[in-house]
Amino acid sequence: MKRTYLLKLLLIPIIIAGTFGCSNKSKNAPSDQMAVIVSTLNNPWFVVLAESAAEKARELGYKTTIFDSQNNSAKEAEHFDNVIAMGYSAVLLNPTDADGSVLNVKRAKAAGIPTFCMDREINAKDAAVTQLLSDNFTGCVKLGEYFVRQLNKKGNYVELLGLVGDNNTWNRSNGFHSVVDEFPELKMVAQQSADFDRNKAMDVMETIMQANPAIDAVFCGNDAMAMGAYQAVLAAGKADKVKVFGFDGSDDAINGIADGKIAATVMQFPVLMAQTSAEMAHQYITGERDFSSKTPVEVILITPENVNEFTPEN
Numbered sequence: 001m002k003r004t005y006l007l008k009l010l011l012i013p014i015i016i017a018g019t020f021g022c023s024n025k026s027k028n029a030p031s032d033q034m035a036v037i038v039s040t041l042n043n044p045w046f047v048v049l050a051e052s053a054a055e056k057a058r059e060l061g062y063k064t065t066i067f068d069s070q071n072n073s074a075k076e077a078e079h080f081d082n083v084i085a086m087g088y089s090a091v092l093l094n095p096t097d098a099d100g101s102v103l104n105v106k107r108a109k110a111a112g113i114p115t116f117c118m119d120r121e122i123n124a125k126d127a128a129v130t131q132l133l134s135d136n137f138t139g140c141v142k143l144g145e146y147f148v149r150q151l152n153k154k155g156n157y158v159e160l161l162g163l164v165g166d167n168n169t170w171n172r173s174n175g176f177h178s179v180v181d182e183f184p185e186l187k188m189v190a191q192q193s194a195d196f197d198r199n200k201a202m203d204v205m206e207t208i209m210q211a212n213p214a215i216d217a218v219f220c221g222n223d224a225m226a227m228g229a230y231q232a233v234l235a236a237g238k239a240d241k242v243k244v245f246g247f248d249g250s251d252d253a254i255n256g257i258a259d260g261k262i263a264a265t266v267m268q269f270p271v272l273m274a275q276t277s278a279e280m281a282h283q284y285i286t287g288e289r290d291f292s293s294k295t296p297v298e299v300i301l302i303t304p305e306n307v308n309e310f311t312p313e314n
Contacts, residue, residue, distance in 0.1 A: 034062040034281060035083045037076060038094040039120065039163075041068040043196060043224050045248050045270060046094060049119060052274035053092045060282045062089065071163065071195065073100040080104040084111045090281040091115040092274070097165040098123045114284050116277045119270065121167050121294070129284055130291040132273045136168050136247075139266040139299035140175030143245060146264050146303060147180060147219065150243055154185035155216035158208055160229060162196040162221035169193075172221050172247055189215065194225045201228030209236055217243040223253035223265055230261055249302060249310070257307045267300045267310060 034057040038050045054064040067083075069076035076096045083091055084107060091108055093115050095101035105115045105127040117131035151157070159176075162169040180186050189212045194201035201220065209215060209232065218233070220226040226246030233242045239261070246253045249267025256262035280291065302310050 032062055032089040032285070033086065034064050034090050034092065034278070035067060035079070035088045036064060036092045037067040037069060037079050037083070039069050039076075039096045039166075040071045040196075041066075042070070043198075044252075045222070045224065045250055049094060049270040049274050052271045053118065053278050056275040056278035057092070057281070060278060062282075069096045071096060073097050076101060077104055080108055084108060084113060088113055089285050092118055092277050092281060093128070094118050095120045095122050095166075097163075098167040100165065102127055114281065116281050116284075118273050118277045119168070119268070123167070125293050128293075130280060130293060130295055132277050132280070132295045132297065134168075134268045134273070134299050135296050136171035136299070137175035137178075139247065139268075139301070140172045141179055142301040143219075143247065143264060143266050144176040144179030146301060147176070147217065147245055148183055148186065150263055151186060151217055153183045156187050156189045156212065156214055157217040157219060158205070158212070158215055158229075159188055159191040160201055160204060160218060160220045160225045161191065161193040162225070164193050166196075169196075169221055176219055194220075194228065196222045196224055198224040198228040198231075201225035202232045203228075205229040205232035206235070209233075209238075215242055217245065217263070219245045221247060223248040223250040226262060226265065227252050227256065230256065249300070254302060254307060254310055257302060257304055258311060260304070264301065264303045267302050269297060269299075273297055 036050050036053045038046050041047055050066045054066050057064040067079040073096050095117060101122045102124045105122060108115050109127060115128045117128045121131045121133055190208045192204050194204045218229045220229055223246040226244050230244045233239050243263040245263050246265040249265055253262050253265040
């Protein structure tokens with residue numbers, strides 16, 4: 001099964017939920033401005049998310065600007081100030097903070113500018129029009145089950161968390177622990193945030209291994225951290241002893257699984273989420289108002305057993 005075919009399958013329920021009654025509203029799309037505000041462009045995954053959203057918005061007839069919040073809530077607030085002042089038609093938002101971003105979205109709403117959250121959610125049901133989110137919890141339940149099997153139900157492991165203010169961090173962690181914590185011989189010797197950042201993950205993992213040399217695995221909240229953790233493990237001469245698990249389905253991680261460097265990851269679909277968010281924003285602008293508060297997107301566990309179906313060339 002190829003990636004493009006999978007995208008079509010995953011997109012079907014979203015199209016049904018989001019486009020009902022909109023078939024005649026796309027002919028006269030207004031040529032206006034749409035903002036794409038993302039948490040950071042210092043991560044290839046979010047670059048894909050931002051550029052895919054912007055490209056689809058442009059295809060729909062909108063002038064589009066990408067804003068980088070640099071994982072800084074204050075910077076995100078400045079972007080919203082600019083968006084509101086310039087009268088953008090809609091915001092496609094990858095929030096910096098589940099709580100801290102709520103006020104920004106509400107300010108845009110009060111100014112008549114709808115917001116559509118992509119990949120990350122905010123802790124408010126009445127602020128954004130809808131939130132398009134990967135099923136992070138279920139994905140990490142699947143990963144946790146595979147993790148348990150790979151470690152034969154025992155061993156010492158490390159968890160590298162993402163941004164502590166991001167709900168995805170905790171949805172993934174909670175999904176993983178809902179399985180792994182049932183096995184008392186699997187012991188977490190360290191849990192530390194590396195902010196979804198590859199370089200920070202490498203540094204954090206190096207420090208953790210100095211204090212805990214007997215480690216069998218590391219579960220990382222995204223693939224960027226998994227690749228950083230692998231670099232640290234490799235530098236310590238333990239690449240054949242420590243299994244590294246990630247989340248995102250990035251090309252680096254998938255190639256790593258194919259090469260025997262990474263144990264497993266969970267594939268998200270940033271292009272799907274970004275393009276669908278732009279389409280929903282267009283539907284809203286052209287008159288549609290029937291949106292669910294959250295729109296889930298399925299994720300898929302990638303392991304050595306099925307990685308050939310998901311290699312980048314496919």
